[in-house]
Amino acid sequence: MPTIKFANILLEKSSQSLSYPSLYCRANGEIVKDKTSGEWTLYDAGSYDFTTYFNSLSVAKLQKYTRATSGKLHLELQGAAARIQQTKGGVFSAHSEPVGEPFAVPSSDTWQTLDIDLQIDDDAVIVGFIIDTEGAVQIRNSYYQLEIDGDFRPVELALATTTFKKESFIERNIALIKEHIFASGEDIADHFHMYVIDNGRTLDVDKLSDEHVTIRPNQNVGGAGGFTRGMIEAMEQSVPATNILLMDDDVAVSPESIKRTYNLLRILKPKYHDAMISGAMLNYEIGEDQWEDTGYMTDEGTFCPAKPPLRLTKFEDVVFNEVFVLPKHIKKEQRYAAWWYCCIPISVIKQEGLPLPVFVRCDDAEYGTRCQRELITMNGLCIWHMSFHVRYNAAVERYQTTRNTMIAQCTTGFAKKSDFMYELHNNIRLELKKFGYANAELCLDAFEDFLKGPQFISKKGVAEETFMRANKRKEQLVSFDELQKQAEQMGITGFHISKINRQLVDGDKPRTYVQRLQDYTTDNGQRFVKTEGEGYAVIPLIGWAYPAGAIRGKKYLIVIDWYNKKGAIRVKDSARYNTILKRYQRDLHYYKHNIDRLRAEYSQARPKLTSLEFWKDYLDMN
Incomplete structure (x- = not known):
């Protein structure tokens, strides 16, 4: 043998x-x-x-x-x-x-x-x-x-990574792969090609490209467009790829993970030839901690890791990582493999079509649930990635996530058990209670762009334009020094950034049942019984945090991004609150009267939006 x-x-x-x-x-x-x-x-x-x-x-x-x-x-x-x-x-x-x-x-x-x-x-x-x-x-x-038992499968593996002005990460990973894969003398060296899709057009093509690595300057079409470009390049290379490995740009990777992925592909049983191989996300800052090893969409419409957090220097967690069985509440049709490290058979892409043109967020989750293939994970297949709380961006979480999940569900049936309208309502209410009016408006921007139908998202340039718009309209953070100046100018007494620590930022206060009821019915004193509020509270930036006891009755909320040493001051504004609610009610009225038509239009647009012809035109490859 x-x-x-x-x-x-x-x-x-x-x-x-x-x-x-x-x-x-x-x-x-x-x-x-x-x-x-x-x-x-x-x-x-x-x-x-x-x-x-x-x-x-x-x-x-x-x-x-x-x-x-x-x-x-x-x-x-x-x-x-x-x-x-x-x-x-x-x-x-x-x-x-x-x-x-x-x-x-x-x-x-x-x-x-x-x-x-x-x-x-x-x-x-x-x-x-x-x-x-x-x-x-x-x-x-x-x-x-x-x-x-039997012969090796012929495998031609392509790696596609999409980058936007992250030269240090990309150049390091290219160097690692050149040294440890192409110069390794192992079988993979003759059956592997790396594509770097440069959406920022900042990489030195002549310096970094060779017979094994292709730098492809690209329009800024986000991760979805960049990875799609990589898929097309892999399908059309001189010896067509059999599998493509999608990998984020801002990661640290061990080339050995790529070697093992290639070797695994060569010896799979026939029943798993169309499986996807998923690499785990380890924490870039705390390298022994595993954050996600495949994920799933909850019934409430949120992204969630399938496994509990594991510490991979612990022997029992190394074993648990291999024997983990999905609980009954995690349905196979809701599960996906993220594209920070995901190997997809080209045959599956040809059968299921290309991704949706949604720029960033939900592109990988939608594709994984659409394809419904076996997801193979294994110890040693991983990357290290910056944790999500470190790089929280309201333009992504409030605009992109809101819009794209709704588009995906209507277009390809993504996460049928997830209620994205519930998630929209929950996020708007959460932002309003925390005086995050700009971010609540981002949710409505996303909802309204979804309501425009598939002809809107399919236009060239729209995906980038809307993301840039969201970044301009989101709550803008300032340095700690500027934050202190703003607090003094606004007459916020007692606030000194030098006295702030993580314990205060992440802390909360208890509430009585009556207080909880009051906060719920009045949205923290902004409807029915309106109060101006007094004093301030310090709260974390991340959108899903809800320090309800700390924020109740306050006039000012000082939002802290402690990792990046930035923050913003929110001021209670019942008039703006009412304007946002009226806009939301108007949007809901339109949604209720047009959702059946929209679902039909998005579903009918699926063959076009996922086709090779559409994407070649979208990416100006013709």
């Missing part, structure tokens, strides 16, 4: 590996990289456990999804005497458990090669190994090898 080097034993020198080494190896000794040879040394006598997120082998998922029949651990070692112990993690394992007898490795001044047959029982979710050393031991060229 043929064999494949499926996963390299991974040791890296990156900010994530240096800050969170237990993602790679749990050790009571130091691991050092030789600057000359590039080889790694287990520097001290001690125990080095590679049964980790990146260096364990996901045998349960390999048995489910692939034609792998057996596996070997290939090690190349040099130095002091050592013992190699195979390990495993079962469903209820709290730590790595030994399997079989250890292998003794004598000390040697030359490289020794070991090929150890992996023992895999029915209880094993992951397998790994521990090296116990009596002194310094060097390790190189080590990997897991799989024996496969």
Whole structure:
């Protein structure tokens, strides 16, 4: 039977590996990289456990999804005497458990090669190994090898990343991929191409492009347009791609994740040939924390991670990550894989069409639910991404999300169980209670643009124009210094930015039942019984926060984005509140009388909006 080097034993020198080494190896000794040879040394006598997120082998998922029949651990070692112990993690394992007898490795001044047959029982979710050393031991060229039933699938993998003025991220990722994939000598090097769709047109095409990497200057058509351009490029390259990997620009990636994705594609069982492979989102700032590993749309119309938050330096979380089963309340038809790392078969794109022209937000969720394919996840397939609270943008969350979810549901049947009208109502009420009038108006801008029908969103330039408009109309933040000046000019006594901390920003106060009822019926003193309010409260920027006790009865709300050291001052304005409500009621009246027509128009527009002909014209590729 043929064999494949499926996963390299991974040791890296990156900010994530240096800050969170237990993602790679749990050790009571130091691991050092030789600057000359590039080889790694287990520097001290001690125990080095590679049964980790990146260096364990996901045998349960390999048995489910692939034609792998057996596996070997290939090690190349040099130095002091050592013992190699195979390990495993079962469903209820709290730590790595030994399997079989250890292998003794004598000390040697030359490289020794070991090929150890992996023992895999029915209880094993992951397998790994521990090296116990009596002194310094060097390790190189080590990997897991799989024996496969049948021939390898022919795979041509393309990677598409869309960028807009994020040169530092993109140039770093290009360099990593050139060094660790194209110069690796592995099979992927001859069957992989990287497309960088440059919506900002700021990258140096001549400097960065070569036979493996294509920089494609593009109009600013958002992530949806950029990724669609990448799909088209991949379909029409000289040797057409079989699969395309979509990846965000502002991420840190381990090239090993891409290698494993390629190897996984080559050995999938036929029933999973049209599956999507989804990479997890790890927190860029706290690199051991997993934020999302596939998501789903809630009944209330919000995006939600399918899994609870996990800390991947914890052994039990590494196992849990592999055995997680979707709860009954998460329906398959509501589930999606985000495009920060998502590998899609080209055959699926040809069957289901191209994405919707919605610029940013919901494009990936809509496409995942539209295609309804198996979503494959696996330890070691991931990127590190800035967390959402760090980059909260009302133009995205209040305008783009509101409009695009409604367009998607009417056009392709996206998230049929989700009530996006409920989400609209909830967001408007929430913003009004917090005096976020500009952001409530963004929700209505989005709603009204949805009500214009598919002919509006299909126009060239509209997607960018509306996003830029939303960015101009959203609540504008100022520096902390300017915020202090504004507070003094407005006569807000007692506010000193130097005395503000996260505890105050994120805090709240309790309310009685009567107070809760008053706040609900009056929208924090803005209807029926109107009050001017007095004093101020400090609250967080993120739109979904609702510190109800802190804000009640206040005249001023000082909104703090502590991460970016910016803020804004909101002033209670019952007249503006009433204007927004009247506008909302007018929009609802129009919606109720036209929604059936709109649903029909959007549905009829689906073949056009997702067609190759439409997109080539939209992107000026003809």
